[in-house]
Amino acid sequence: MSNPLAPGWLSAPGDANALHSGIWPASMRRDDTGALEVGGVAVTELIERYGSPLYVFDQDDLISRAQSVQAAVSAACARHGITGSVYYASKSFISGHVVSWIEDAGLGFDVASAGEMAIALAGGANPDHLEFQGNNKSADEIAQAMSAGVSTIVIDAPIEAARIQAIASAMDTRQKVMIRVNTGVHADTHDYLATAREDQKFGLSPEEAIALVSVIRDSSHLDFVGLHSHIGSQIFRTEGFLEAATRMVQAYQQVRREGEAFTLNLGGGFGIAYTEADEPMELAHLIDTIVDHVAALCTTEGLPIPNLAFEPGRVISGPAGVTLYTVGVTKPVTVHEGDQVATRLYVSVDGGMSDNARPALYGANYSARIASRTSSESPALVRVVGKHCESGDIVVNAEYLPGDVAPGDVLAVAATGAYCYSLSSNYNVVGRPPVVAVSGGSSTLMVAGETLDDVLARDQGLSRGQG
Numbered sequence: 001m002s003n004p005l006a007p008g009w010l011s012a013p014g015d016a017n018a019l020h021s022g023i024w025p026a027s028m029r030r031d032d033t034g035a036l037e038v039g040g041v042a043v044t045e046l047i048e049r050y051g052s053p054l055y056v057f058d059q060d061d062l063i064s065r066a067q068s069v070q071a072a073v074s075a076a077c078a079r080h081g082i083t084g085s086v087y088y089a090s091k092s093f094i095s096g097h098v099v100s101w102i103e104d105a106g107l108g109f110d111v112a113s114a115g116e117m118a119i120a121l122a123g124g125a126n127p128d129h130l131e132f133q134g135n136n137k138s139a140d141e142i143a144q145a146m147s148a149g150v151s152t153i154v155i156d157a158p159i160e161a162a163r164i165q166a167i168a169s170a171m172d173t174r175q176k177v178m179i180r181v182n183t184g185v186h187a188d189t190h191d192y193l194a195t196a197r198e199d200q201k202f203g204l205s206p207e208e209a210i211a212l213v214s215v216i217r218d219s220s221h222l223d224f225v226g227l228h229s230h231i232g233s234q235i236f237r238t239e240g241f242l243e244a245a246t247r248m249v250q251a252y253q254q255v256r257r258e259g260e261a262f263t264l265n266l267g268g269g270f271g272i273a274y275t276e277a278d279e280p281m282e283l284a285h286l287i288d289t290i291v292d293h294v295a296a297l298c299t300t301e302g303l304p305i306p307n308l309a310f311e312p313g314r315v316i317s318g319p320a321g322v323t324l325y326t327v328g329v330t331k332p333v334t335v336h337e338g339d340q341v342a343t344r345l346y347v348s349v350d351g352g353m354s355d356n357a358r359p360a361l362y363g364a365n366y367s368a369r370i371a372s373r374t375s376s377e378s379p380a381l382v383r384v385v386g387k388h389c390e391s392g393d394i395v396v397n398a399e400y401l402p403g404d405v406a407p408g409d410v411l412a413v414a415a416t417g418a419y420c421y422s423l424s425s426n427y428n429v430v431g432r433p434p435v436v437a438v439s440g441g442s443s444t445l446m447v448a449g450e451t452l453d454d455v456l457a458r459d460q461g462l463s464r465g466q467g
């Protein structure tokens with residue numbers, strides 16, 4: 001029976017052990033004992049070997065997602081005789097292994113800091129496949145990008161165009177640049193995930209961008225190669241993407257020059273399913289729709305169709321990842337709602353907002369299952385919470401789990417591959433968990449976890465005390 005405290009979108013499942021399709025990594029299933037396995041490795045074995053909590057990536061799922069996006073963009077663009085490129089948004093998750101998988105799948109990288117750039121380059125990415133973004137790139141970061149031979153820098157403000165010109169001139173080199181346009185499209189997502197509303201920090205209005213194109217074309221060391229937009233993240237509706245594309249084509253129409261190669265980068269932001277209520281669009285269909293829309297507009301206006309680029313992160317890394325936690329405490333909490341009395345079971349795990357800030361940051365919802373066993377107990381409404389000193393330290397706000405969920409159970413939380421490790425912190429002096437990849441029955445450590453010693457070693461007061 002449904003619990004009155006459950007949100008409207010969450011229904012009590014017939015079987016609280018079942019894995020809702022589309023939320024979990026492709027290889028996730030229950031083995032003969034009822035425990036979950038991923039990439040052919042039992043989660044209990046992973047916890048034993050690497051500890052808890054643990055980030056786990058289904059390697060083949062991540063690679064096949066990257067390949068599918070690349071194939072969809074290439075096919076859609078080829079139909080119109082243009083080039084289609086995909087830049088993986090490294091901010092969603094980057095590590096040496098991921099760099100080699102993404103590079104092998106033929107994608108480039110969107111990097112937004114010297115750190116992301118350093119991992120991409122050290123991981124073997126071709127600098128010519130890198131695009132450097134951000135609203136406040138330092139002169140050092142720009143110089144590093146140019147020294148490394150990063151293909152394109154996306155300019156976010158006029159002051160940055162001058163900065164890149166000065167550095168390119170001092171280095172006696174030329175730099176390809178794009179301009180980030182704030183299309184003003186109100187994407188249907190959380191406020192903090194929408195990046196093209198007028199009153200925020202990213203990009204320039206179409207009018208400002210158009211004015212800056214002339215400045216760049218007059219600069220001795222900059223090569224203008226196109227316009228860029230990204231309207232936000234975790235978007236489910238097509239309309240926002242199409243409206244942004246329309247505005248980008250309008251800007252392109254105003255700045256294009258006969259015979260000049262031109263790229264419109266239309267960003268990322270494709271939504272994924274975190275819960276059974278999320279219904280993302282089929283990605284290849286969405287990409288076809290956007291590309292066909294741009295092509296049709298250009299044909300109507302008598303314009304050559306520009307090359308197109310996309311910049312997805314979450315749709316590649318998100319669903320391929322899960323986080324494993326161990327339950328430490330369970331506690332039923334009685335809640336009085338009007339004349340109703342209901343119980344919510346609080347399930348405390350050994351991680352929390354330090355390894356997944358998204359529920360606290362955006363009110364993000366997730367799905368969970370007991371991973372170490374199945375149970376025939378009736379489903380109970382639970383809130384999975386972390387071990388941090390914040391009441392907003394929520395891992396899964398609302399979920400039905402078997403009512404006998406208990407200390408020692410391993411829980412798996414779905415779709416944590418994107419923006420979890422990359423947004424992680426040391427809050428409450430907790431070390432970041434390790435990240436492992438699983439495939440074909442074996443596991444590989446991708447990123448070592450932080451030990452308490454690692455965290456304490458940075459505290460110079462302690463070092464002095466010990467010295």
Ligand SMILES: Cc1ncc(COP(=O)(O)O)c(C=O)c1O
Pocket residue numbers: 089091092110133195230232233234267268269270311312313314315418
């Ligand atoms: C400029 C830019 N490009 C691409 C992305 C990737 O978005 P997503 O992971 O939702 O596809 C982001 C994310 O915020 C972004 O800011």
